[in-house]
Amino acid sequence: MPGVLTYVTLGLALVLAWRKPARRMFGAGPAFTLWLLPPLLTMLPWLPTLPATWATTPTLLVLPATAAFGALSMSAASPLRWPLLLWLIGTLACLLRLTMHYERLLRQSHQLPADMLCVLQADLGDLDPRRLWLHPAGPAVLWAPQSRVLLPADFLDRFDADERRLVLQHESMHLRRGDALWSLLAELAAALLWFHPLAWFALPRLRLDQELACDERVLHQSPQDTARYARTLLHSTGQNTAPALIPWLAEPQLKERLSMIQHRRPGILRRQIGFVCLTAIMAGSVFFAQATTPPAPDQQATADVGYNTQFQPRYPADAVKNRQEGTVVLSVLVGTDGTPRKIEAERGSNAAPSLIAAASEAAAQWRFSPGTKGGKPVESHARVPVKFSLDPLPPAPPHASPNS
Incomplete structure (x- = not known):
């Protein structure tokens, strides 16, 4: 990631x-x-998610005063396990919130009454009447498999004939531009990036830019309605932005939209x-x-485990004395000849400096099979987790007897 x-x-x-x-x-x-x-x-x-040239080897276990140097399951000590789990929980929570809000909007929507539809028929243009629904949050566009235009029950009283025509023209333009789909994708992206402050900072600005682009298209088609369009916005009641919905006018957007209308486009x-x-x-x-x-590379760099066991890390005596444990994740730049060219400990390594030094010193003597590109060896990277533990190895399972 x-x-x-x-x-x-x-x-x-x-x-x-x-x-x-x-x-x-x-x-x-x-x-x-x-x-x-x-x-x-x-x-x-x-x-x-990780650089393509980096391969992760199994975790190496180092015990004090022993020759133990074994491979553990990579997933057991992966430094990405808990952050990924936290990200997944946050993403699922955001998606659940979005789904519940969308389901509530659908449940509260009702078909437009026939008498109301009859009054609006002349202002619909190419807008499919089946797309019109009643909802208190209107005027707005609700994304769906077939996007809906939501109108409030007092739409005929709140707007005069010219204003109703412009509002419906604006909402119809949203449908033609595919803004409902873009809004859905933006909401999903915000759910995936729930931890990223810049994503939440950008979302309301994307909504504003979407409204400005829609206003501009409407006014390019009907330049004679510029002044009337501005008055319609001024007479409208702003709404709070909400997931799954594109309101006719959101609270923070009025100033920017009026400014765009007044300036020459x-x-x-x-x-x-x-x-x-x-x-x-x-x-x-x-x-x-x-x-x-x-x-x-076509093939990732891999460690020569048989050779590297000759140069296992030594558990520093001072670390044993001070009861220091931890996992060092080494980032190794492997040359075309398989030797380490550069060794660094990743920032996530939760180990004392002496443990990092011991792991790096041993890694300098290791050998790798370099990555290949087009059948030729190339410089590549490998990630080697080295776990220093004071706990003894678990006992080996008993061998079954021949008679059992």
Whole structure:
């Protein structure tokens, strides 16, 4: 996960830095496409959870004053076990919350009354009447297998005829743009990144950019409605943002949306240039990430266990005296000849300095089978967990007698 998080963080930081300049230069629509950058970086096949050139050997057990030097199960001492479990619990909790909120919205939705639908029929345009549902949280779009437009029961009283037309035009534009699906993907990404503060900082800004892009599209189609559109927003009641829902107006968005409406919007040519330029920027970022990531070998580096047992780590006497235990995770850069070129202890190693020194000293004499690329040996990495324990080895199971 460290490698993936690095690129997710980089992608979010770049979007947050570029979104406003891109909006001023090219418009809200092209600027919204920048939000594709974080998932593009995340889904690159050459960016796995751990660097592709790193292989983890079984854990090596070191006991005091003995020749014991054995391999334990890698999963038993994996430094990633508890963080991954904590991440999984948090993700499941976020997904459960999202599912419960979505199910409650569906349960509280009702079909639009026939008399209300009759009044709105002239303002629907190409909007399918079956997409219209009643819900107190409306006007809003609810993502679903077939996205719904939610309207409040007092929709006819709250908005006049022109305002109703503009609200329905806005919500219909959300459906045509596929914003309901993008909102779902954003909510799922936030659930996966629940521990990442930048993800929660970015989510409301993605929602704002989505609304600005939708407003811009509506006003490009109906420039004569600019002033009326602004008045409709001013007369609307803001709602709190909620999972699974795209409200007509969220509380913090009014100022930004009115500012975009009042300023002159880029023309079609400038917007098209913006799409091309921003696509090129994102492609360049992806190619740069690919170029700076070492190529994965066809075969990973592996330890020569038979040879390495001749150079087992020695349990330092002072560590035995002070009752010091712990696991040292060594990161070994393996040369093309199989010898260690560089040895470092990972930051997660929970061991005393003397134990780290003992493990590193022994590792300097070890041998590995280097990774290969195209059948040729290449420099590669190996992770070697070394566990220093003061507890004796468990007794060997008794051998069954021939007569049993």
